[in-house]
Amino acid sequence: MNRETDQTPDSEAKSGADKTWDQVRGRLKDLPDFAADTAACVRFFSRLPVPKINALDDPGAAPDFARIARAAPLAGFVIALPAAGCGMLLGYTHLPGLAVAAIVAALLAIITGALHEDGLSDVADGFFGGATHEKRLEIMKDSRIGAFGALALVLSAVLRVALLTALWQRFGPADAALLFLSGEALSRTLLVWQWHLLPLARPQGLAARFGKPEEKTVHQAALVTIPLLIPATLLLSLTAFSLACLFAAGATYATGRLARAKIGGVTGDVLGAMQQLGGLGFLLGVLMVP
Template sequence: MKKELHIFFTCLMFYTRIPCPKNIDHNPDYLNKATRYFPFIGWIVGSISFLAFYIFAQFLSVEIAVILAIIASILTTGAFHEDGFADVCDGFGGGWTKEKILLIMKDSAIGAYGAIGLVLLFLLKFKLLSESISLFQMENPIGLLQVFLLFLSAHALSRLAAISITFTHEYSRDDATSKSKPIAKKHTWKEILGSSIFGLLPLLALSYFQYNFLLAIIPVFITRYFLARYFQKWIDGYTGDCLGATQQVCEVVYYLSFLFIWKFI
């Protein structure tokens, strides 16, 4: 149990800005095992985001509350995944060889592709999440619970889609100095099972109210498949930025799928 707690806090420290015990560090072995808890981090980030939304929705409009909820999630993770998304936009938008793409992605400066990508990403996330929330009757406890599960399932499932790439593909960079290198090692069934349970459980809970919500898994993992295939084609694998981009794109695809299922299926 003590070791599992250490692994969990290693995951929490790596993927969020939430304070952890002082004895926790980026131990490569623990960091590799921490992938089993990555979707559970989605539970934490999703809960914080929902709490911010709920509090501000008591005094402000739903749209403003959604914006503040998105800000809360960004502050919780330190824009970890958004930064990866921007780097991928810059790298794959401006590079035409593996070496050039990797070099651009490692540059801390943001370019035009990254800036444009983030603007469009946030606009989509805001609009889709606002419309999704408006479908529920939040004055009803059941409706409020469904909104909570929507936040949790979006963050958890998108993280499962992202981390699953490490189970099927190789890390692209040759240098071991990258902070994402430790999670690129081989994984055991514990990492695969743990991440799958934490990634799918919130969606299973949401589908209790309407079973066809489970169909959202399909477009999310189709998106994951084509992103991983694209990364493999251009850089022979993935990087930490690729995982962050996958998480962000899959989160948006999940909201879009949820709306489509609600309105047409």
Template sequence: MGDEHPSKLAGHFRDWTRDISLAVGLLTRLPVPHPASAAPDGMARAQRAFPLVGALIGLIVGLIDRCLLGMGIPALAAAALALGASAALTGALHEDGLADVGDGFGGGRDRTAKLSIMRDSRIGTYGVIVLLVGFSARLSALASLPVAAIVPALVVAHALARAAIPVLAANMPFARDDGLGKSAGRPDMASVAMAVVIAVVLALVCLPAKAALLAVVVTIAGTAAMAVLAWRQIGGVTGDVFGAVEQVVETAVLVMLAARLS
């Protein structure tokens, strides 16, 4: 009996270590085993770790930006290079989803056409426009942040944006029977709640209370808006929609924080 409690703690630690590893393999290009062979239920539970991986990405990007600024590089150029590093770190996974959603939702005449366009690897006019708008908004927001706020703002924006993914995955129907979004699985509500709690706690720890609460409100609004849009356009979510919601929330939170903290 005396070994039961330590054994449970060890089991929880192994579960979290595995989930974080799976999340890192899915969301980044960092050298960890890719989760392609993971069981669907394992990938679904691993979504609770998405905000932790998002926070890690934000931390790395923020430190890159701070280092560039410390070398005397102008704020706008440093922000552009840091965002480029962010795309390299993630394999532009979410940017690709945003572009596909822009092309599909903007150019498709019906649900079938929209889904077909979103699966096409080529990028069209709508995709280019949404990428330019999103990158420009993040670029200007990041460049205008006070130096001391760069790392906290990026950690929070990336964590909250990744928390939006399991929320949609748990509550929206899948628009396809295949694809990355479907293969990642549907997390249970305990995993979703854990992801949300982690993201909100990170926001409260990293930011002043009012700014943190505003970031959470912006995240809720952005996630809800994307959910309604995806439902109306294709009747559910796909991996591309998950990428798009990450980009929308990340951009909205950064812009809000730049307005609040600058």
């Protein structure tokens, strides 16, 4: 018998174990890259002061979302963490639930620099205030807020505060904070999904300047989201969890379809609107059923 092909079951098991260990080592080697990508996403999507975290992290470099978008869900979790923590602590005081929810929403907007809220208002003004693709894009570039934009901001803020109030009252401060974080993470994943699928409305715009997420990046972002949704799977009924994910995905998808019809694709403002509406959709689904 040829000794080179004479493999025992033990040697085959060892070979399988070696392959598994090689995969684990490969994942571990990727952690510094992923940490750098997460830091870049947090810097881009918020005003949190993130120092250089390792040799692969360059705070002065322009972000490349073709790669770093895989870390967007974790970045959303990190960005929302101060607001969630503050809401959890205040929830154990005698403050009214409405006040706690308003503080959580306001703090999150301050941390992000109202980046996504600005996108929502610009989209509302452009989509419903212009008659042509070109006019809508022109309105969206205008820094002034019109009637549609103001209305969208007011309705979004009122709905968000109302839903957060109900979330804190129904689940308690700690569990509500975890659900809030899960929703913020998922909304970023859905943003990346639509950014990859849809064409760019402005070839020289913000959504194009920093790269377009690749299919592999979307898959990686989805994998990152799974552990961040574990609290929701444990705290919610199957129906509530399913509705939360469905409403979040549906709101994001519908925004993408509307953007395709109105301006031919996505812009940075559209991505911001997707995040806002996806997050609201998640909260709606969570609270719609017991």
